[in-house]
Amino acid sequence: GENVEQHPSTLSVQEGDSAVIKCTYSDSASNYFPWYKQELGKRPQLIIDIRSNVGEKKDQRIAVTLNKTAKHFSLHITETQPEDSAVYFCAAPSGYALNFGKGTSLLVTP
Amino acid sequence: SQTIHQWPATLVQPVGSPLSLECTVEGTSNPNLYWYRQAAGRGLQLLFYSVGIGQISSEVPQNLSASRPQDRQFILSSKKLLLSDSGFYLCAWRMGQGYGYTFGSGTRLTVV
Numbered sequence: 001g002e003n004v005e006q007h008p009s010t011l012s013v014q015e016g017d018s019a020v021i022k023c024t025y026s027d028s029a030s031n032y033f034p035w036y037k038q039e040l041g042k043r044p045q046l047i048i049d050i051r052s053n054v055g056e057k058k059d060q061r062i063a064v065t066l067n068k069t070a071k072h073f074s075l076h077i078t079e080t081q082p083e084d085s086a087v088y089f090c091a092a093p094s095g096y097a098l099n100f101g102k103g104t105s106l107l108v109t110p
Numbered sequence: 111s112q113t114i115h116q117w118p119a120t121l122v123q124p125v126g127s128p129l130s131l132e133c134t135v136e137g138t139s140n141p142n143l144y145w146y147r148q149a150a151g152r153g154l155q156l157l158f159y160s161v162g163i164g165q166i167s168s169e170v171p172q173n174l175s176a177s178r179p180q181d182r183q184f185i186l187s188s189k190k191l192l193l194s195d196s197g198f199y200l201c202a203w204r205m206g207q208g209y210g211y212t213f214g215s216g217t218r219l220t221v222v
Contacts, residue, residue, distance in 0.1 A: 034210040043200060043213040044154070051208070089154065093207060096161055097144060097169070100154040 002027045002094035006101025013080055014109055021104045023090035024072040033073045034098070035064060036089045044089060048075070080108045112137035116201045116214030123221055129174075129188040131217050133201030136182065141203040143184040144211065145176055148198040160184060196221045 003026040013019050025033075031052040036044035050057045050064045050073065057064050061080075066073045077084055085108045091098040116133045123129060135141050145157040156169045158176035166176050173192060177185045184201060198218050202211035 032208045036211075043216050044211075046210040046212070049210050096142060096167070096207065097156050097159050098211065099156070102153040 002030060002092045002099045004090060004092050004099050004101045006090050006104060008104060009102065010105045010107070012107045012109065015080060015082060017080055019075075019077045019080055019084070019106055019108075021075045021088055021090070021106075022072060023074070023092075023101050024070075025092040026071065027092070027094075028068075028071060030092045032093055033064070033066060034091050035062075035075050036091065036100075038087045038089065038103075040086075047088075077106075080106075082108050082110055084108050112203075112212065114201065114203055114212055114214045116217060118217055119215065120218045121220070123191050123219065125193055125221055126190045129186070129191055129195070129219070131186040131199055131201075131219075133184045133186075133214055134182055135203045138203070138205065139181060141182065142206055143178065144202040144204075145184065145186050146200045146202065146213075148200060150197070154200070158186070191221045193221050195219065 005024045007022050034049035035047050037047045038044040048059050048062050048064050050066050055066055061078050063076045087103045087105050089103050090101045113136045142161050144159045146154045147157055148154050158168055160166050160178045163178055174188050198216050200216045201214040204211050
């Protein structure tokens, strides 16, 4: 199945700075890459996704970039706010399911 | 619009007792359905998935089982719980490959 590596495992930034989380995948045929945000005690929620026919997608302060050649994709959060503090998971297809990275705990300090 | 319901929200069960968690989806037909488990502070482990009624695929050997008796109903069961079954159980659905999941609100299971 698909192997998804996510880095870093923890990230601390000051409010207003940018945060970048990176994931690599192993299956070159993978064509869909979602990102999820999970606040403490809650369910993961889809925040942005990208398909392999584009290299970048942006939604307000968040963006995702995809490098198919290198088989990695990244989540970029600009102008971070305390409410961005959460665990973020990347995922890639594995058969009929999604395999998730191990998560990045992001802390935004005021 | 589509909604997903999962219950109960919390459960405390003794070792050796049975388990039944239920998940239903509304507003769509023939969804792909999934059960994931998340141990405290850990990632998301796929347990089962189903692409149709009566079709169940298991990803890890364990004492859990899943069933899909109706198109939009997915049930996670165990005959005898182990301490290691404690965790946060999440049901999810999606339209098919190439789409993201929508997760249910989760069940926090503590086996004592």
